[in-house]
Amino acid sequence: MTIKPSAEVGEAVRNLLIEEDMTNEQMALDLNISKQLVSHYKNDRRKMQRDIAKQSIRVYEDSPEYIGELLYEFSDGYTSPVLKGPAIERHRLALEANAEREITEALNKIQTVCLAKPPNIIDEHEKEGIAQMMDELLEARAFIDNLNMMLEKEYGIPIKKRIKKLLPQWKAKGWLL
CATH class of the missing domain: 1.20.58 (Methane Monooxygenase Hydroxylase; Chain G, domain 1)
Known part of the structure; x- marks a missing residue:
């Protein structure tokens, strides 16, 4: 298994922003990146680079679903996905x-x-x-x-x-x- 150098993380970022009631600006400040880059990630216009993903896992270590989504994407499906489909009750x-x-x-x-x-x-x-x-x-x-x-x-x-x-x-x- 290899860790991908970059991955699409739009869903993970959108879910984190909602879960943490956070703005693009706050995430940008937390990760020392631009608001525009957060927007690109959120809308799947840019892939997140591995070093930024690593930093975001450290910063948002209290968000296990976000971490799970990033690990799934960067491992190219080797880890378990976060189950959020219509047949899943997340309770x-x-x-x-x-x-x-x-x-x-x-x-x-x-x-x-x-x-x-x-x-x-x-x-x-x-x-x-x-x-x-x-x-x-x-x-x-x-x-x-x-x-x-x-x-x-x-x-x-x-x-x-x-x-x-x-x-x-x-x-x-x-x-x-």
Whole structure:
């Protein structure tokens, strides 16, 4: 995976400005850029450069959905998108119920797929089963990530701080070097 040097961030910027009740001028001051550049970003007339995105993540670290949208765009879809479609209720209880359902579906799929065979000897049917399992895992991850964003926003518990707290435990368990 590569991080793109620039990305279209119009939706992310528009959502942030609304969420924070902020003007183009305020964002320009925060990021040390021109009001016109903020307008260009907001209307997808210019792509945001990686260094400005990095700075904006630091400045708006209390806006998990904005960060999630930037990470999704700059990672070229490698991270989970912020789920905001018409079929999504962005309330913590709804996201919790969806996350639970998707986790259950992923666990059920894990139980039906056998990974015991070496990858070089599986047939197409087995490979399709593995791809379907990956799809279920990715759907679960998307809802887990979105639930975590909502919990950070609603309860003021930063994801980054939770990960930093967990890192020593993960190292102690031998999960990390």
